[in-house]
Amino acid sequence: MPTQALDNQHFEVAIIGAGMAGLAAGIRLALAGKNAIILERHNASGGLNSFYSQAGRKFDVGLHAMTNYVPKGTKGTPLTKLLRQLRIPYDALDLCPQNGSKVSFPGCDLGFNNDFSFFESEIARAFPKQIDGFRALAEEVRTLDAFNLGSMPISAREAVQRHISDPLLEDMIFCPVMYYGSAEEHDMDYGQFAIMFRSLFFEGFARPLDGVRVIIKLLQDKYRSLGGIRKMKCGIQKIHTSGSKASAIELDSGAIITADKIISTAGAVETARLCDDQPADAASDNIGQLSFTETITVFDQQPTDFGWDDTIIFFNTAERFRYARVDDKLIDPTSGVICFPNNYQYGDGRQLDEGFLRVTAMANHDKWCALNEDDYLAQKAYWYDELQKVTLGLLPKSKLDLNSHRIAKDMFTPRTVRKYTGHLNGAIYGAPNKIKDGRTHLDNLYLAGTDQGFLGIVGAMLSGISMANLHVLQGD
């Protein structure tokens, strides 16, 4: 159906964005027999978690590891709930657990894997005086109502400091939790911290052999099999309003469609600015400040051949860990995340054909976007080398000559993120203030996805599910 053919069509629900949240919301609505449409600006689904091909090779973006991993049959966890809500069988995800990961700071490494007791033993080993406090923190996080903190501190830093007095351990706990989902600088909401802590440490990391496209394809196929309509290359120019309601959606092509309800996954500020009753600079106090870069290196050997056995390494080389907008440079190479997608337990002799090394670090969006094309390419080359230097300084020395085994490399910057996600500032984790009930200034326009406040791939899907349930299906 060409975009023009959509002109004057009416839907019960229009969903903006075919990322994890939009697809999951679409599946819920299609299951209920709703006449829904998903509108996606790009030609590929997945949003923040997608993939691209270059010289015949597929690269994942976003997914290092799927958090929230639990073994098949584990009850009452986010992953189990979401699979049931989407009616997707567990085995279809092909989830393979991690080998083991670590947090690496100057003079101190803490290992962790999908068995929480190992992480606990690592902390007892490296921080014997802190272990009782850590256990108390873990117990509090396990039982906390993340959406109703009651008398607990809202600041996660404050809450954690009630239990942990060593700043090094505090930073080492915050580093992975922040890198895997905090839109806030320096600190986080304690509820968000608890959600992330559980998803990383109580649950764990896993990955399908073929990466994020397995998950995207599952969602797309499910949605399609239920008769759901999805329009790609279909950007939205404007949401027309009338009083307190969204009255119509104007597509980039100029076509107008109407919907009883709209679920937008475009972001809180981005969605507000689509509405014709809002100024162009609406909600400017809630724009995310954190953007990232990632280098990807491909080898003709497995990482373990170089002596690199970890799945993910969260690192910091500075005296204190700083999770904040990069001010004076294009990239802050002092902290980041190293990921080896090869190092999962794929089983049955299965492995990725080539070795992958991905390195993520914080980057300055404005500086990257201000570069002209020649400088942009030159800076990419420079910072690729810088990040490799930092990485190789942290990894065990390899006897193999890396240069002769490197067969490809690529890098994305905040400019790339902005282009493909539409997030202002290239802010991967979106707005710092999350809108937990998904409500907007309009009665029939709702938010889902990153800015609703569930984090990670599983969180994004749960967000789509819960917003579709709450605002469309309940009391229907």
Next chain:
Amino acid sequence: MTEDQVKQIVIDIINEIAPDEDTSGIKSEVNLRDQMDLDSMDFLDIVMELRKQHNIEVPEEDYPQLASLDSCAAYLTPKFNA
């Protein structure tokens, strides 16, 4: 339609939305939530399937009527026979 048939319809729906739950030994008089791993999102699906498969509407304020198989049967049977 009898109450037993209505109970079977509810069990069939639970089997469909929660295929990993064992519904064979389910006790009619005990709350479904106390016997199985079902949450409010799952009850929404039971309501959704009643509408889709049987054109039975359950307004939100009546969700508590679906607590056990017995209460489901008492509440839904008149609707099936209406």
